[in-house]
Amino acid sequence: MSHSVERVRQALLVDGHPDTIARFAEGTHTVAEAAASVGCSEAEIAKSIIFRAGDTPVLVVASGVNRIDRAKVGAALGRKIERADPAWVEQVTGFAVGGVAPVGHLAPALILIDQDLMALDPIWAAAGSPTHAFRTSAAELVRITGGVVADVKA
Structure with a gap:
C-alpha cells in the first residue's frame, strides 16, 4: 500500500469516516x-482538480461529468485562480495527478x-493513487473536507 493511500486512510479515520478505500486494478486515472472500474456513472465520480491562488492550493471536487469554470471558482473564493x-x-498535496484525494493533503x-x-x-x-478510490456521500465529503458547496460548473 502506498504512503499516499495510507495518508488518505488515516485522514478518513481521524474524521470519523469509515475506511471505504478499495483498489481497482483496472485503474481510476x-x-x-474510474466509473468503469467502480461500476457507477461518470457523474458519481468526485474528481479532484487543483488550482492555485498564488501559493495557496485550491481544491475543487466536482462531478465527473462537469467541466470546471475557473471564473466561478475565483468568484466563489474572491481570488484570482x-x-x-x-x-x-x-x-503541495502529496498526490500525483490522477490520484489526488479530497483529504490527506500535505498543505x-x-x-x-x-x-x-x-x-x-x-x-x-x-x-491517493490512480488505482484507489473511496466510497462516500456528498454530505460526508463536505463534512470531512470542510469544503464549501458552490456552483463551479462551466
Missing part, C-alpha cells in the same frame, strides 16, 4: 476509467464542492 502544473500539485487548501454532487449518493473519490 480518468473519470471514464490559475492552473496548477502537475509538479506543483504533487508538491491546507481552499476547498469547493460542486453543488451537483449533492444530488448523488453514493459518490467515489480518489484515494
Whole structure:
C-alpha cells in the first residue's frame, strides 16, 4: 500500500469516516476509467482538480461529468485562480495527478464542492493513487473536507 493511500486512510479515520478505500486494478486515472472500474456513472465520480491562488492550493471536487469554470471558482473564493502544473500539485498535496484525494493533503487548501454532487449518493473519490478510490456521500465529503458547496460548473 502506498504512503499516499495510507495518508488518505488515516485522514478518513481521524474524521470519523469509515475506511471505504478499495483498489481497482483496472485503474481510476480518468473519470471514464474510474466509473468503469467502480461500476457507477461518470457523474458519481468526485474528481479532484487543483488550482492555485498564488501559493495557496485550491481544491475543487466536482462531478465527473462537469467541466470546471475557473471564473466561478475565483468568484466563489474572491481570488484570482490559475492552473496548477502537475509538479506543483504533487508538491503541495502529496498526490500525483490522477490520484489526488479530497483529504490527506500535505498543505491546507481552499476547498469547493460542486453543488451537483449533492444530488448523488453514493459518490467515489480518489484515494491517493490512480488505482484507489473511496466510497462516500456528498454530505460526508463536505463534512470531512470542510469544503464549501458552490456552483463551479462551466
